[in-house]
Amino acid sequence: MKVTIDGHTIDVEPGTTILQAARKIGGDIVPPAMCYHSLIENTGGNCRVCMVKVAQGSERDPRPMPKLVPSCKTEVQDGMVVENISNPNVLEARKNVVELLLINHPLDCPVCDQAGECELQNLSFKHGVEMTFFEEDKRVFEMTSLGDKIKLHMNRCIVCFRCVKLVDQISPERQHGLLYRGDRAEISSYIQKAVDSEWSGNIIDVCPVGALTDKTFRFKSRVWFLKPMEAHRDCDTCSGNALVWMFGNEIYRVTMRNAPYGEHEELICNTCRFEKKNVSDWEIIGPREYPKFSVINQNNYVTPPKKVVINADKRLL
Amino acid sequence: MGRKIILKHDGTPNLKDYEVYRKLGGYRAVEKALKIMSPADVMEQVKISGLRGRGGAGFPTALKWSFLAHPEGKPIYLLCNADESEPGTFKDRYLMQYNPHFLIDGMICSAYAIGAHTSYIYVRGEYKFIIRILEKAIQEAYANGWLGKNILGSGYDLDIYVHSGAGAYICGEETALIESLEGKKGHPRMKPPFPAIAGLYGCPTVVNNVESLAVVSWIIQNGGEEYAKIGVGRSTGTKLISASGNIKNPGVYEIELGLSVNEFLYSDEYCGGMQFQGRDLKAVVAGGSSVPVLPKNLILKTVAGEDRLMTYESLSEGGFETGTMLGSGGFIVYDEAQCMVRNTWNFSRFYHDESCGQCSPCREGTGWLEKVLYRLEHGEGNERDIDQLVAITKKIEGNTICPFGDAASWPVASAVRHFRHEFEYHVKYREKVKNRKHFETEPMRLFMSEFLKVEA
Numbered sequence: 001m002k003v004t005i006d007g008h009t010i011d012v013e014p015g016t017t018i019l020q021a022a023r024k025i026g027g028d029i030v031p032p033a034m035c036y037h038s039l040i041e042n043t044g045g046n047c048r049v050c051m052v053k054v055a056q057g058s059e060r061d062p063r064p065m066p067k068l069v070p071s072c073k074t075e076v077q078d079g080m081v082v083e084n085i086s087n088p089n090v091l092e093a094r095k096n097v098v099e100l101l102l103i104n105h106p107l108d109c110p111v112c113d114q115a116g117e118c119e120l121q122n123l124s125f126k127h128g129v130e131m132t133f134f135e136e137d138k139r140v141f142e143m144t145s146l147g148d149k150i151k152l153h154m155n156r157c158i159v160c161f162r163c164v165k166l167v168d169q170i171s172p173e174r175q176h177g178l179l180y181r182g183d184r185a186e187i188s189s190y191i192q193k194a195v196d197s198e199w200s201g202n203i204i205d206v207c208p209v210g211a212l213t214d215k216t217f218r219f220k221s222r223v224w225f226l227k228p229m230e231a232h233r234d235c236d237t238c239s240g241n242a243l244v245w246m247f248g249n250e251i252y253r254v255t256m257r258n259a260p261y262g263e264h265e266e267l268i269c270n271t272c273r274f275e276k277k278n279v280s281d282w283e284i285i286g287p288r289e290y291p292k293f294s295v296i297n298q299n300n301y302v303t304p305p306k307k308v309v310i311n312a313d314k315r316l317l
Numbered sequence: 318m319g320r321k322i323i324l325k326h327d328g329t330p331n332l333k334d335y336e337v338y339r340k341l342g343g344y345r346a347v348e349k350a351l352k353i354m355s356p357a358d359v360m361e362q363v364k365i366s367g368l369r370g371r372g373g374a375g376f377p378t379a380l381k382w383s384f385l386a387h388p389e390g391k392p393i394y395l396l397c398n399a400d401e402s403e404p405g406t407f408k409d410r411y412l413m414q415y416n417p418h419f420l421i422d423g424m425i426c427s428a429y430a431i432g433a434h435t436s437y438i439y440v441r442g443e444y445k446f447i448i449r450i451l452e453k454a455i456q457e458a459y460a461n462g463w464l465g466k467n468i469l470g471s472g473y474d475l476d477i478y479v480h481s482g483a484g485a486y487i488c489g490e491e492t493a494l495i496e497s498l499e500g501k502k503g504h505p506r507m508k509p510p511f512p513a514i515a516g517l518y519g520c521p522t523v524v525n526n527v528e529s530l531a532v533v534s535w536i537i538q539n540g541g542e543e544y545a546k547i548g549v550g551r552s553t554g555t556k557l558i559s560a561s562g563n564i565k566n567p568g569v570y571e572i573e574l575g576l577s578v579n580e581f582l583y584s585d586e587y588c589g590g591m592q593f594q595g596r597d598l599k600a601v602v603a604g605g606s607s608v609p610v611l612p613k614n615l616i617l618k619t620v621a622g623e624d625r626l627m628t629y630e631s632l633s634e635g636g637f638e639t640g641t642m643l644g645s646g647g648f649i650v651y652d653e654a655q656c657m658v659r660n661t662w663n664f665s666r667f668y669h670d671e672s673c674g675q676c677s678p679c680r681e682g683t684g685w686l687e688k689v690l691y692r693l694e695h696g697e698g699n700e701r702d703i704d705q706l707v708a709i710t711k712k713i714e715g716n717t718i719c720p721f722g723d724a725a726s727w728p729v730a731s732a733v734r735h736f737r738h739e740f741e742y743h744v745k746y747r748e749k750v751k752n753r754k755h756f757e758t759e760p761m762r763l764f765m766s767e768f769l770k771v772e773a
């Protein structure tokens with residue numbers, strides 16, 4: 001099937017979504033996604049930042065789709081023409097959604113453990129508005145815990161459903177979901193129970209914001225001071241392929257291996273994540289590559305030189 | 318006098334009892350359908366009748382049924398949407414309370430047409446007493462052989478169950494209703510797939526409003542053509558309207574589509590004019606809280622100067638700039654003493670409370686709207702807020718999973734569009750707004766005439 005996204009045409013299998021097709025093409029034309037995660041079944045459609053315009057439905061039925069559609073949930077048709085960054089309405093709608101995602105967000109990045117690897121931060125840098133006229137009180141929740149390993153900071157949650165659907169996937173019955181509705185909705189494993197699964201720690205990594213954080217790592221270090229190293233151990237439960245975050249020769253935390261677009265390679269078990277923090281537990285393979293301009297890669301995190309403006313009067317660079 | 322179909326026997330004592338209903342010709346449609354008609358014939362009659370969904374969207378019923386998939390080995394379900402929670406709408410309650418057999422009658426015909434053997438009536442949680450009425454009626458229908466196995470010896474089986482919701486507006490949205498019926502949280506599903514392909518338990522499903530299903534029995538008994546004779550153009554038949562607000566006779570009325578708004582509002586047969594002497598009409602919400610509100614001049618006449626009629630087409634003439642929608646038929650009337658800002662805030666409060674919270678624009682935006690409107694209404698607003706309201710509605714509209722986001726935006730956008738001066742008044746005279754007693758001694762009208770004079 002042929003699909004054209006912002007002028008780039010690509011051949012894809014039937015059943016591919018617009019987002020997957022765009023990721024195959026790569027570059028600027030890839031819509032951002034906060035709730036879709038390819039490791040988790042059924043995710044997507046909630047955050048509404050990946051909305052695109054379908055200017056031509058298909059070869060057979062060339063009518064455009066009347067509304068913007070979520071690219072992560074819309075399958076391509078043969079001859080579909082999609083507009084993402086080439087359509088000002090799409091960019092406008094995306095800006096608006098990002099603004100709405102931020103109005104109730106506490107913006108407490110300076111004390112948030114996720115800062116530096118937060119998808120909401122990245123999204124707002126790239127697609128956000130400079131200012132908002134929101135001047136009301138934000139909605140607030142009490143901080144809670146999901147068991148003794150995971151902290152839940154509901155104020156920061158963007159209700160992307162990644163954790164809910166991941167828990168659905170790793171456990172035979174419903175353990176974790178959404179209480180209440182509207183902007184009072186709360187993620188919960190009903191009254192602070194721990195999610196009963198060997199894989200529950202993975203919800204920390206898939207959470208795009210700092211709503212779910214690792215209690216064994218909280219406030220220990222900023223992520224950009226740590227070096228992400230590929231590591232392996234022989235584990236009975238999972239593959240043992242993980243990422244260990246080191247400072248000097250100490251392991252501060254263990255996470256899933258990252259994949260492009262804020263995703264991850266494969267789930268790891270709780271034993272590897274929470275209990276194996278000695279260097280002797282792991283076979284360290286080598287440094288993990290992170291995108292050049294990510295905060296994690298702080299040594300490379302420079303503004304391209306042509307944008308540097310020197311204001312001699314104010315002594316500003 | 319307009320023709321009556323649903324309220325034909327309105328006022329008959331004990332109409333909700335089986336014996337009374339049967340004596341008045343009840344269940345003859347089922348006899349006719351099961352004995353001499355094929356499902357395709359029933360479908361054809363509904364198609365000829367031009368019946369359109371009465372739940373809000375006005376989608377042609379027969380067309381919806383024709384989309385049904387027929388996969389091997391999967392049952393088809395018919396769901397009756399009785400989750401009526403739209404502010405200003407109370408017609409389904411009236412129908413089910415006084416004439417429950419009429420609904421069951423229509424449901425049997427409809428289920429037969431689409432080949433469903435199981436059907437659910439999803440009733441709003443607050444309507445507990447109606448659930449009892451419906452359950453009694455269903456028992457009577459079973460006892461008299463209208464439901465169950467091999468109805469009338471035709472070989473056709475049908476079971477109808479009543480399911481109580483828990484009182485969430487969003488469960489009226491058809492896919493949220495299906496989720497709720499499956500025992501999950503009422504979150505609308507992403508479409509496609511539409512329920513006609515994969516609905517309840519992944520099986521093909523039709524969701525219809527109470528009123529849409531009930532009239533099918535009349536259509537079968539009297540023929541689709543007879544039904545299509547009533548009404549104008551593509552708005553055929555009659556419609557129940559729930560009239561409320563500042564009118565002499567609030568209540569549920571059955572009108573022939575095509576009646577002029579003017580007649581509906583002022584004739585004694587219907588609303589009977591305004592409630593209080595000397596207070597003129599200010600505005601009307603014509604189809605339940607989700608549709609745009611229109612001021613007096615625009616609800617009585619279109620911009621082109623034609624009389625506005627109670628039809629799907631006429632009410633929506635002028636688009637969102639100067640038109641509105643028939644919606645679910647919740648006709649709310651405001652006189653000059655009412656405050657549009659307070660009313661809009663009230664609606665927004667409802668939508669803030671009822672948003673399911675599944676998608677970001679609606680979850681965050683409805684709360685923002687309510688907070689801004691709260692400030693305006695309580696004398697804490699500023700100039701920028703008015704434009705901000707419109708800007709927020711633009712951020713929500715069209716970006717959501719289900720039409721709830723639009724439904725929350727339209728009342729606000731239209732109120733600002735048509736009654737901007739009242740919002741400006743609230744910003745300019747904050748102290749007065751803070752201290753007035755609503756709906757009591759200080760009618761908005763006095764304020765407004767004074768204000769408009771100053772502005773001029």
Ligand SMILES: Cc1cc2nc3c(=O)[nH]c(=O)nc-3n(C[C@H](O)[C@H](O)[C@H](O)COP(=O)(O)O)c2cc1C
Nearest residue numbers: 370371372398400401402489490491525526529720
């Ligand atoms: C937020 C929302 C609430 C709704 N509530 C109701 C309702 O209470 N009753 C109803 O019949 N339809 C309601 N609908 C419309 C249904 O989704 C659906 O269109 C309708 O039941 C179809 O029936 P019809 O074709 O007979 O109109 C609602 C839709 C939305 C988006």
Ligand code: SF4
Nearest residue numbers: 157158160161163207
């Ligand atoms: S806690 Fe995190 S992963 Fe879960 S819904 Fe909220 S933002 Fe998404």
Ligand code: SF4
Nearest residue numbers: 673675676679717719
């Ligand atoms: S628009 Fe509102 S009610 Fe509808 S799915 Fe989104 S959050 Fe839920």
